[in-house]
Amino acid sequence: MDVYRALADETRRVILDELTARDGQTLFEICATLMSRHGVTISRQGISQHLDVLEAAGLVATERRGRTKLHFLTPEPLAEISRRWPTTGRPRP
Amino acid sequence: MDVYRALADETRRVILDELTARDGQTLFEICATLMSRHGVTISRQGISQHLDVLEAAGLVATERRGRTKLHFLTPEPLAEISRRWPTTGRPRP
DNA sequence: ACTATATGCAAGTATCCACTTGCATATCAA
């Protein structure tokens, strides 16, 4: 629901980075990559809860595939930010 | 310092909205407007602390003018967000 | 100098949030 709160945590931002690099990863793949490549030390449930927040914010879509769950990046909600506070065309008096 | 954490609070986002509407307001003006126009019930110190967070994040610049302090919106740090996770040109398989 | 205005500092509180632990459920392979 809250895109802004979803971005407030660094681990969640790294997850978005990781899905940007390779989309459609499972929870286990994300866990493994965060640990090894990004130096994040956290339990699987911790990452699962972060993914729940990202999904509730509409930044990640999921799809069950057998006993795995694929995670896809859906960054459209982020467009609201640049729409709300444009970074161009604001003269500084 | 942390742009993402600065955006995590709704009151801070309303402050950014208010400075977008009218730039260069003092703390007292921001307080008055938040209370009346945005229905925010919070103490002056609360708003002041929020402004400190926004300034630390580089989203607001200040300028002392006599016994008042003017607040200006500097939204450039927000550009990092759309740069980090582009919302266009990402095909969904 | 004195008063009022505008802001700053600091400590205390209460809520929220990230994280863990333990157990449960579901799918695949033998």
Added chain:
DNA sequence: TTGATATGCAAGTGGATACTTGCATATAGT
């Protein structure tokens, strides 16, 4: 079915954070 893999649920805990209260500082006007 049995065992292994992949994920889900729920309660508890520590630390962060939004907010308040009280006092202090600085500028402007008289």
